[in-house]
Amino acid sequence: xxxxxxxxxxxxxxxxxxxxxxxxxxxxxxxxxxxxxxxxxxxxxxxxxxxxxxxxxxxxxxxxxxxxxxxxxxxxxxxxxxxxxxxxxxxxxxxxxxxxxxxxxxxxxxxxxxxxxxxxxxxxxxxxxxxxxxxxxxxxxxxxxxxxxxxxxxxxxxxxxxxxxxxxxxxxxxxxxxxxxxxxxxxxxxx
Amino acid sequence: xxxxxxxxxxxxxxxxxxxxxxxxxxxxxxxxxxxxxxxxxxxxxxxxxxxxxxxxxxxxxxxxxxxxxxxxxxxxxxxxxxxxxxxxxxxxxxxxxxxxxxxxxxxxxxxxxxxxxxxxxxxxxxxxxxxxxxxxxxxxxxxxxxxxxxxxxxxxxxxxxxxxxxxxxxxxxxxxxxxxxxxxxxxxxxxxxxxxxxxxxxxxxxxxxxxxxxxxxxxxxxxxxxxxxxxxxxxxxxxxxxxxxxxxxxxxxxxxxxxxxxxxxxxxxxxxxxxxxxxxxxxxxxxxxxxxxxxxxxxxxxxxxxxxxxxxxxxxxxxxxxxxxxxxxxxxxxxxxxxxxxxxxxxxxxxxxxxxxxxxxxxxxxxxxxxxxxxxxxxxxxxxxxxxxxxxxxxxxxxxxxxxxxxxxxxxxxxxxxxxxxxxxxxxxxxxxxxxxxxxxxxxxxxxxxxxxxxxxxxxxxxxxxxxxxxxxxxxxxxxxxxxxxxxxxxxxxxxxxxxxxxxxxxxxxxxxxxxxxxxxxxxxxxxxxxxxxxxxxxxxxxxxxxxxxxxxxxxxxxxxxxxxxxxxxxxxxxxxxxxxxxxxxxxxxxxxxxxxxxxx
Numbered sequence: 001x002x003x004x005x006x007x008x009x010x011x012x013x014x015x016x017x018x019x020x021x022x023x024x025x026x027x028x029x030x031x032x033x034x035x036x037x038x039x040x041x042x043x044x045x046x047x048x049x050x051x052x053x054x055x056x057x058x059x060x061x062x063x064x065x066x067x068x069x070x071x072x073x074x075x076x077x078x079x080x081x082x083x084x085x086x087x088x089x090x091x092x093x094x095x096x097x098x099x100x101x102x103x104x105x106x107x108x109x110x111x112x113x114x115x116x117x118x119x120x121x122x123x124x125x126x127x128x129x130x131x132x133x134x135x136x137x138x139x140x141x142x143x144x145x146x147x148x149x150x151x152x153x154x155x156x157x158x159x160x161x162x163x164x165x166x167x168x169x170x171x172x173x174x175x176x177x178x179x180x181x182x183x184x185x186x187x188x189x190x191x
Numbered sequence: 192x193x194x195x196x197x198x199x200x201x202x203x204x205x206x207x208x209x210x211x212x213x214x215x216x217x218x219x220x221x222x223x224x225x226x227x228x229x230x231x232x233x234x235x236x237x238x239x240x241x242x243x244x245x246x247x248x249x250x251x252x253x254x255x256x257x258x259x260x261x262x263x264x265x266x267x268x269x270x271x272x273x274x275x276x277x278x279x280x281x282x283x284x285x286x287x288x289x290x291x292x293x294x295x296x297x298x299x300x301x302x303x304x305x306x307x308x309x310x311x312x313x314x315x316x317x318x319x320x321x322x323x324x325x326x327x328x329x330x331x332x333x334x335x336x337x338x339x340x341x342x343x344x345x346x347x348x349x350x351x352x353x354x355x356x357x358x359x360x361x362x363x364x365x366x367x368x369x370x371x372x373x374x375x376x377x378x379x380x381x382x383x384x385x386x387x388x389x390x391x392x393x394x395x396x397x398x399x400x401x402x403x404x405x406x407x408x409x410x411x412x413x414x415x416x417x418x419x420x421x422x423x424x425x426x427x428x429x430x431x432x433x434x435x436x437x438x439x440x441x442x443x444x445x446x447x448x449x450x451x452x453x454x455x456x457x458x459x460x461x462x463x464x465x466x467x468x469x470x471x472x473x474x475x476x477x478x479x480x481x482x483x484x485x486x487x488x489x490x491x492x493x494x495x496x497x498x499x500x501x502x503x504x505x506x507x508x509x510x511x512x513x514x515x516x517x518x519x520x521x522x523x524x525x526x527x528x529x530x531x532x533x534x535x536x537x538x539x540x541x542x543x544x545x546x547x548x549x550x551x552x553x554x555x556x557x558x559x560x561x562x563x564x565x566x567x568x569x570x571x572x573x574x575x576x577x578x579x580x581x582x583x584x585x586x587x588x589x590x591x592x593x594x595x596x597x598x599x600x601x602x603x604x605x606x607x608x609x610x611x612x613x614x615x616x617x618x619x620x621x622x623x624x625x626x627x628x629x630x631x632x633x634x635x636x637x638x639x640x641x642x643x644x645x646x647x648x649x650x651x652x653x654x655x656x657x658x659x660x661x662x663x664x665x666x667x668x669x670x671x672x673x674x675x676x677x678x679x680x681x682x683x684x685x686x687x688x689x690x691x692x693x694x695x696x697x698x699x700x701x702x703x704x705x706x707x708x709x710x711x712x713x714x715x716x717x718x719x720x721x722x723x724x725x726x727x728x729x730x731x732x733x734x735x736x737x738x739x740x741x742x743x744x745x746x747x748x749x750x751x752x753x754x755x756x757x758x759x760x761x762x763x764x765x766x767x768x769x770x771x772x773x774x775x776x777x778x779x780x781x782x783x784x785x786x787x788x789x790x791x792x
Contacts, residue, residue: 075772075788082792112774136783140775146764152792153714153762 009046016064016176019050021084023077024104024145025070027053028162029095033067035165046176063088065175067158071101072146076139085152090175093154094168096161096190098147105145112143156181159190203238214243215556217538221254222479222519226330229269230261256540256686257521258313259329259479265301266309268348271326275315275441276676277599277662283323286341287312293345308348314524314680315441316480319599319662320367320606327354329522330482333361362483366448367606370622372593373585374569375609378453382500384575388463389506396467397423400571402579404591409435409527409564410634410658412590415571418561421551423468425559430470432461432513433555433562435532437478439524440635441680442660445595446565448607450477450484453569454491458515460568462500463575464561465513473515474555476532479522488517524684525734529562531686542688543732566595566659586612590651598623600663608661610650617646619661627665630748635660636677637737640670640744670749671756675703677741685734692735695726699738705765706756714762716746716753763791 009015022030030053036043051060060066066088072078085091096102107115120132148154158171158181167187174181206223210216220239225231231254233247240250254260261269272278272287291298291310301309318324321334331354333340340361347357368375388396401416422430434457438446449457461473477485492515495501505511518536520526526535530544533555554560563571570592574582583591590612596619599605603624610619620628631641633650634657641648641655650657664673682696702719705711723739730736746753768788776786 075785078768078788078792085792113778116775116778132778134779134781136781136785140772140779140781140786142771143774144771146771150766151762151764151768153712 013046016047017050017062018047018052018065018067019060019063019084019088020052020054020067021069021080022053023068023070023080023098023148024073025095025097025102027069029067029069029098029160030054032160032162032165033168036169037165039169043172060084060087064090065172066091067094068092068098068148068154069094071097071104072142072148072151073104074139074141078142078151081148081152090155091152092156092158092171092175093148094158095163096159099149099157099159101145101147102161105147108144112141116141158183159188161191164189203235204242207239207242212242213538214245215536215538217243217245217250217253218257218521218535219518219538221250221257221260222521225260226328229267229328230264233262253538253540257479257523259522263301264305266306267351268308268354269328270308270310270344270348271313271316271329272310273314273316273318273322273324273326274312274676274680275319275322276673277319277442278315278323279676280600280668281323283336286323286336286338289338290341290345293342294348307351313480313522314439314684315443317438317444317447317478318364319442319444319597321365322599326480329479331355331357331362332364332480332483333357334364364447364451364483366452367604368448368452368609369598369604369606370608370610372609372611373573374449374453374456374566374593374595375607378456379459379572379576381455381459381495382498382506384459384572385462385466385500385506388466388575389508389511393423393467393469396463396575399579400467400574403574403582404579404589405567405570405574405582406590406652407564408566408570408594408659409529410440410637410656412652412656415563415567418551418563419464419467421549422559422561425552427553427557427559429472429558430465430468431555431558431560432464432468432470432473433529433532433536433550433560434461434473434475434515434565434568435527435529435562436481436565437476437520437527437532438481438565439478439527439684440637440658440660441677442597442599442632442635442662443658444597444599445607445659447481447484449565449569449595450481450488454488455495456569456572457565458491458495458568459500460563460571461515462505462513463571464563464568466505466511468559468561470561471512471514472555472558473513474536475515475517476526476536477517477519478527479520482519485517485519492517523686524680525686525732528732528734531732532562533560540686542686543734545731587649587651587653589653594650594657595659596650596657596661597659598661598663601625601628601665601668602663612651613649615647615649616641616655619650620646620663623663625663625665627667628663629666629668630664630670630673630745632660632662632664632673632677634658635662636680636741637733638740640741640748642748669752670745671706671752674741674745675707678703678738681734681738685738689729689731689735691726691729692731692738695722695730695735696738698722699726699742701765703742706753708765709756709758710763710765711753711757712759712762713757716757759791761791 049055050063051057066084093099116132171181236250240247299311323336324334405415406412503512523541525531526541531541535541550560596608633639682700685692685696687693726735
């Protein structure tokens with residue numbers, strides 16, 4: 001994970017830069033990514049991690065691959081997603097939430113105004129004068145949760161909740177080696 | 192009718208008994224019950240289920256499938272505007288809005304337990320040469336709509352004048368025959384073809400039909416003689432002849448005219464088929480939109496029975512027994528597909544069957560069955576009378592005989608045009624008085640779109656095949672909107688049985704609407720073609736497989752009509768992104784820059 005590592009691999013190929021983020025997700029996809037275990041060592045022979053929870057870099061640079069976990073539930077999610085799209089040659093929607101909205105989208109049949117009112121104003125046990133937080137630093141929520149492909153162009157979809165470590169490993173190797181990713185029977189799953 | 196206990200006004204038992212308590216007559220029973228009740232209350236469905244030995248779920252499942260059957264009150268007046276592109280080109284949408292305004296209703300909405308009226312759109316009613324048209328209470332049609340008729344209609348509805356008492360000239364349906372050839376010219380003498388067939392014998396008739404090279408006129412073009420021979424040879428007892436008069440392909444109305452003017456020739460063709468394959472049972476599956484033809488068709492059947500041309504020992508030939516029953520559809524395009532049609536004839540939901548087995552082996556109630564188009568049966572009558580050689584000499588090598596075209600759209604003389612196969616599109620355009628034409632949609636939405644540089648192509652199975660529709664578009668028309676309208680049609684008519692079609696047609700509509708709303712990018716085009724590929728490769732029947740045809744056909748020829756709708760190289764959301772923050776802004780009272788989102792990032 002050393003950003004100053006050589007740009008060339010021993011076989012002459014260029015090292016790739018990889019960024020990852022979790023939007024409206026549970027980090028389960030990232031945990032599954034870490035489940036590739038010792039294969040991480042093989043991976044960092046070939047890629048450098050850019051912005052990612054693994055590096056804790058706050059800004060994204062130009063990348064070859066962006067992996068996005070989670071859907072869009074807030075203004076900030078949209079902004080991060082757009083930064084990823086602008087900086088990544090290839091953008092991948094990883095997991096059920098990025099692809100379909102997933103669990104967070106379960107709120108879509110409820111009115112956001114009512115949810116906020118019930119949580120911050122009407123719930124029993126709140127301090128007197130409690131109000132919906134309005135600090136400009138807080139990202140505002142969207143009326144409904146959206147899958148990421150509704151807002152930016154997505155190049156590949158890696159389904160699963162989460163996709164298994166083997167699926168992520170197989171997918172990344174395909175991508176790194178120039179093959180159209182194809183999970184096939186056994187690895188492809190939607191739960 | 193009051194919403195409370197409408198059943199008291201009608202006795203389901205009478206309708207059920209009229210159909211011999213036969214569960215296979217379920218669609219007919221439901222249609223007739225609804226004609227009396229206005230809708231199908233659960234109470235009535237329960238009685239039907241009990242009487243037919245079915246479950247309520249089965250009966251409701253069937254009632255819920257057909258668009259012309261209703262499980263809740265839809266108004267004493269149910270007004271359905273024909274929504275084919277040709278109706279729209281004649282201004283149907285503005286007339287629909289005007290009628291709704293005058294009646295104080297919203298299109299598509301049904302308000303209350305006992306509404307006076309509901310107004311909605313339906314797929315093409317087959318009156319494209321005299322549109323805009325509409326259908327009232329799934330029975331009467333009104334043609335040549337204009338602002339005056341709509342205003343008068345609103346008044347008649349408000350004052351509760353029964354539909355049969357509306358001005359008779361409103362439901363005048365003209366048979367506009369602009370060019371007649373061998374089929375449309377003069378109907379053959381009743382019974383003459385039957386006499387000729389009896390002289391030849393069943394095998395001789397079969398050989399004659401095979402030799403004529405006649406191919407089915409429904410669109411697929413399967414050899415009629417071959418189909419009959421397969422059915423005759425098939426194992427099993429009992430044979431069935433079905434006439435597919437479910438003329439649902441938008442822009443097609445030739446079968447309506449044939450049934451109205453040449454019903455004798457159609458029924459005679461069916462009787463000839465029965466003679467050739469040894470069938471005793473015949474059905475005409477008449478689309479629900481042509482309900483207005485039912486009485487006159489029944490009268491022709493009755494007259495033929497009286498003349499000894501239907502019933503037992505037809506023409507005095509012992510053992511030649513055959514009769515025809517007319518079955519009404521109930522507003523489902525998919526029932527034009529022969530296996531869905533058979534399901535519907537059996538009183539079920541019109542879901543397409545898995546093929547094989549084909550109907551010639553296992554059709555109506557498992558019996559070997561032939562399903563042929565109205566025009567095919569007319570041709571059979573002509574061929575039997577005048578000989579295979581005569582027919583084969585007309586048309587081209589692989590497309591013998593003539594084809595009747597339903598011409599509509601931007602032309603001076605819409606109507607029926609019958610030509611020998613091999614006639615050029617240019618010739619038809621000249622004859623119908625089309626000027627400044629940019630495209631012709633041949634064969635309906637599932638057919639082919641032909642542009643100016645292809646007008647010398649000819650209509651034949653070897654070149655441009657046609658299921659009978661010929662819709663003309665001049666240079667004023669936006670071909671993207673034409674394709675979008677057809678795409679909506681397929682989504683509307685998807686039967687919902689298989690996921691690729693149910694979901695795929697809805698996804699096509701969503702993307703086309705997104706382009707129309709000005710949110711398009713090249714990525715949306717890629718997505719459209721990907722969906723089309725999926726639809727073609729994985730749909731259960733032809734409906735899903737052809738739902739992407741309008742997109743592909745028009746994109747290949749009118750690409751700029753799509754490109755000018757692409758607002759960006761980058762994907763744009765298909766919804767208003769900033770509006771998605773509206774509730775949070777309102778609840779927090781914030782309006783700072785971070786409380787907003789640009790549509791394009």
